[in-house]
Amino acid sequence: MDIERHEYDVVVIGAGGAGLRAAIEARQQGKRTAIVCKSLFGKAHTVMAEGGAAAAMGNVNSDDNWMVHFRDTMRGGKFLNNPRMAELHAKESPDRVWELEAWGALFDRTKDGRISQRNFGGHEYPRLAHVGDRTGLELIRTLQQRVVALQQEDERLHGDAEAYIKVFAECTITTLLKQGPARDAGISGAFGYWRETGRLICFDAPAVVLATGGIGKSYVVTSNSWEYTGDGHALALLAGASLINMEFIQFHPTGMVWPPSVRGILVTESVRGDGGVLRNSEGKRFMFDYIPEVFKDKYATTEEEADRWYNDQANNRRPPELLPRDEVARAINSEVKAGRGSPHGGVFLDVSSRLPAAEIIKRLPSMHHQFKELADVDITAEPMEVGPTCHYIMGGVEVEADTGASSVPGLFAAGEVSGGMHGSNRLGGNSLSDLLVFGRRAGAGAAAYVDRLAARPVTPDDVMRAAEIEAVAPLSRAGGENPYEVHHELQRTMNELVGIIRKAEEVKEALEVVTKLKERAAATGAPGGRIYNPGWHLAIDLRNMLLVSDCVARAALIREESRGGHTRDDFPGMSAEWRRKLLVCALTADGEVSVEEKEQPPMRDDLFRLFDRAELSKYVTADELADYDALVKES
Amino acid sequence: MGYKAKFRVWRGEGGEGALEDFVVEVNEGEVVLDVIHRLQATQAPDLAVRWNCKAGKCGSCSVEINGKPRLGCMTRMSTFTEYETITVTPMRTFPVIKDLVCDVSFNYQKAREIPSFTPPDNVKPGEYRMQQIDVERSQEFRKCIECFMCNNVCHVIRDHEENKPAFAGPRFLMRIAELDMHPYDVADRKDSAQEEHGLGYCNITKCCTEVCPEHIKITDNALIPMKERVVDRKYDPLVWLGSKIFKRPGSSNPSGSKAG
Numbered sequence: 001m002d003i004e005r006h007e008y009d010v011v012v013i014g015a016g017g018a019g020l021r022a023a024i025e026a027r028q029q030g031k032r033t034a035i036v037c038k039s040l041f042g043k044a045h046t047v048m049a050e051g052g053a054a055a056a057m058g059n060v061n062s063d064d065n066w067m068v069h070f071r072d073t074m075r076g077g078k079f080l081n082n083p084r085m086a087e088l089h090a091k092e093s094p095d096r097v098w099e100l101e102a103w104g105a106l107f108d109r110t111k112d113g114r115i116s117q118r119n120f121g122g123h124e125y126p127r128l129a130h131v132g133d134r135t136g137l138e139l140i141r142t143l144q145q146r147v148v149a150l151q152q153e154d155e156r157l158h159g160d161a162e163a164y165i166k167v168f169a170e171c172t173i174t175t176l177l178k179q180g181p182a183r184d185a186g187i188s189g190a191f192g193y194w195r196e197t198g199r200l201i202c203f204d205a206p207a208v209v210l211a212t213g214g215i216g217k218s219y220v221v222t223s224n225s226w227e228y229t230g231d232g233h234a235l236a237l238l239a240g241a242s243l244i245n246m247e248f249i250q251f252h253p254t255g256m257v258w259p260p261s262v263r264g265i266l267v268t269e270s271v272r273g274d275g276g277v278l279r280n281s282e283g284k285r286f287m288f289d290y291i292p293e294v295f296k297d298k299y300a301t302t303e304e305e306a307d308r309w310y311n312d313q314a315n316n317r318r319p320p321e322l323l324p325r326d327e328v329a330r331a332i333n334s335e336v337k338a339g340r341g342s343p344h345g346g347v348f349l350d351v352s353s354r355l356p357a358a359e360i361i362k363r364l365p366s367m368h369h370q371f372k373e374l375a376d377v378d379i380t381a382e383p384m385e386v387g388p389t390c391h392y393i394m395g396g397v398e399v400e401a402d403t404g405a406s407s408v409p410g411l412f413a414a415g416e417v418s419g420g421m422h423g424s425n426r427l428g429g430n431s432l433s434d435l436l437v438f439g440r441r442a443g444a445g446a447a448a449y450v451d452r453l454a455a456r457p458v459t460p461d462d463v464m465r466a467a468e469i470e471a472v473a474p475l476s477r478a479g480g481e482n483p484y485e486v487h488h489e490l491q492r493t494m495n496e497l498v499g500i501i502r503k504a505e506e507v508k509e510a511l512e513v514v515t516k517l518k519e520r521a522a523a524t525g526a527p528g529g530r531i532y533n534p535g536w537h538l539a540i541d542l543r544n545m546l547l548v549s550d551c552v553a554r555a556a557l558i559r560e561e562s563r564g565g566h567t568r569d570d571f572p573g574m575s576a577e578w579r580r581k582l583l584v585c586a587l588t589a590d591g592e593v594s595v596e597e598k599e600q601p602p603m604r605d606d607l608f609r610l611f612d613r614a615e616l617s618k619y620v621t622a623d624e625l626a627d628y629d630a631l632v633k634e635s
Numbered sequence: 636m637g638y639k640a641k642f643r644v645w646r647g648e649g650g651e652g653a654l655e656d657f658v659v660e661v662n663e664g665e666v667v668l669d670v671i672h673r674l675q676a677t678q679a680p681d682l683a684v685r686w687n688c689k690a691g692k693c694g695s696c697s698v699e700i701n702g703k704p705r706l707g708c709m710t711r712m713s714t715f716t717e718y719e720t721i722t723v724t725p726m727r728t729f730p731v732i733k734d735l736v737c738d739v740s741f742n743y744q745k746a747r748e749i750p751s752f753t754p755p756d757n758v759k760p761g762e763y764r765m766q767q768i769d770v771e772r773s774q775e776f777r778k779c780i781e782c783f784m785c786n787n788v789c790h791v792i793r794d795h796e797e798n799k800p801a802f803a804g805p806r807f808l809m810r811i812a813e814l815d816m817h818p819y820d821v822a823d824r825k826d827s828a829q830e831e832h833g834l835g836y837c838n839i840t841k842c843c844t845e846v847c848p849e850h851i852k853i854t855d856n857a858l859i860p861m862k863e864r865v866v867d868r869k870y871d872p873l874v875w876l877g878s879k880i881f882k883r884p885g886s887s888n889p890s891g892s893k894a895g
Contacts, residue, residue: 039685039687039693039695040685040695040739041743042781043687043688043693043694043695043781044687045687045688047687047688047692047693047780048688048690048692048693094761095760095761098760098761098763099760101760101761101763102754102758102759102760102763103752104751104752104754104814104817104820106765106770106773106774106777106817107770108767108770109765109766109767109770112764113764113765113766114764116767131774131777132774134692134778137692137777137778137780138777141777145751145752146751148746148747148751149751149752151747152747152750152751161747196732196736196738225686225687225688225689225693226686226687227687258664259663259664259665260662260663260664260665261662261664261665261666261669262664262666262689262690265689265690266690366692369691369850370690370691373691373709373711374666374690374691374709374711375664482676482680483680484675484676484677484680485676488676526680526681527680527681528680528681529648529681531648531683531732531733532648532683532732532733532734532736533681533683534675534680534681534682534683534684535675535680535681536681
């Protein structure tokens, strides 16, 4: 069979924020870089991000700095975050945002001409650099245009625009290639197919950066696009790397709930940051009833105080609508379950009674447009109906904080596909900045790895042959199971049984279904030819979705506590003992998912001391608290 | 609420193809893309269609619905009667790969021909200062989701393949305007807009503005002002004289908006 072959130094899989930033870095460090993505260039899921990029620039409130941002991030993640990642993120995100501006991004401005910053859930100060409510589009377009600028430079220098950085759009990677079967054998490339032609393609490369985003397409109600099939998570597992924190999935509190065909599409948190409030069917601002103990001193307890906060943040506590996302999502879930929901099974999000119409259209243009066009609702005149939607997975490839390196030599990961940065729950706005900070670091990590290699790795012939057989298998099973049906059943199962609230029996049931679906998926067939055949593509993506769902369910069953994006009905409390443990998923030799407990790396002393004792005592064990006391005494 | 709708969808590849008739279920609140997806799941598993976000934000699902360029995800079924036959075809200006999917590489080629953002050398990241009012003009153009429907509908290339090499299309002429109006861009883009990217081909029929799903006023706010900037340069006797006597004066003003 005819296989197209290319040789690169670094192959980046995924062309969202993390992938593009990684590729730009690798190219800037002189590496020949390929960007491989399933969609057209510039369409990746990053375009959906609305609110902004969190960066402690202090443009709006000069009290902000990396330490405050670090604390907010750890608090939002319920202290399960990899502290080194949270530290790097808080320190470097301002530089990453400013760099975008130098590449042509046009953020909204403050009166003195700096980048404006907006309030968001869990952030102590206005911190999100934004462009209206289309920040993700600005980010991806800027990075896309930066890639083009580098190509123009290469055209001038080498007479070939694609000499050092080339985009392979509508190209899907099915397997990572390695020098041998051993878990620690190095990466030697990546294998896949062109969606447009069905032609197989092989990249020979010593380093691969995974930047494939999330896994939302395993759920029915999701804000995620079709691309989010957990490809990078699965590719990493199959290559011998491990995943952490897979039980933690963020259900964004405000997705559209009606009409049914748009159920799950995101309603930006900026609606609440800019004054929008949540009400139940009785017209009550119910979030005041759901402020958890750990946040009691930071949130307003009356509507009057909450309303004053928008204009005077120094003397008032923030409204509880701006609690971290996991808290708000659970609260909405409880209201609906208690029979106080809106007509279509959500709650009301109202900005119409809070801001003048012109102001709403100026601040939230995409939301105004989206509701008008898709739901026939004018958000300047009436409330929106919203409910939780599967939005983001905190779990992902276990990586070294500084370089994005996984345990497999030559394999790197950044952005949503990597794990650790956000702990058990991600704050809004911390994703776009995560992409930039760790995309750059993974690109640099990959470049440095390539520099250290003595010789280019070689893929054994049998590895190539196996990749080829697997990629085309569904085409030869033309009478096989319908992949769309298997997919729908997986989505329903995960939504109902491993969703926002979990119980041991239900998760066990889900695992049984997933096992059966794996058998059915292996028998799916795709009628039709090789040219742009979505049935074939889905049959291949199913392997990834099922592997990832298996990890999510297994880890969810083992973690017997509730924390961030993992809520167990049968274990409602947060446990200080469990905070010290990470669940690590890997594949056994016979392809089964294994889960092992691992100790969470401790926080460095200087970071530990950034917190006050009263707050720490809500999260950490008595032993850890004694260590803290000793630290303080020492100084 | 559901009913059976009549759909005619273009099927085919490699330059060959025909309209195929389908009868398919439609439910309340659905958009055309939902119905295309139902066809895939139940009747035509290999039916090719591009899509991503399904919320009008990525610009992937551009097709022609009853002959009009539309995003499949933003065209509600409630805008048609239950008895109407709905015809879905690929964008006409670009070659069809298969079914509803076109080869849109023309657009990526043109994107690469427009010189990139060119800031002054002496401003470091973090030092940029711009007023909101000065960034708003370019911000409007940066709302573009690159659905390429403006380029698809533009008659300069829709019916004239021979114009493609010399014409960047509304999308990328707007990109030139965006950069020209960027407070920190120092490149001179006026002559090249006219001479290299085909601004002169545009005779402001506003078809691009009409199909823009982001409601960007492409003609009024980007193309016409850009034409005016070109004309100002060409017919201003002082500028003309200057360009003959001295080296052409580019916009080297590093802050504040440029003339125009």
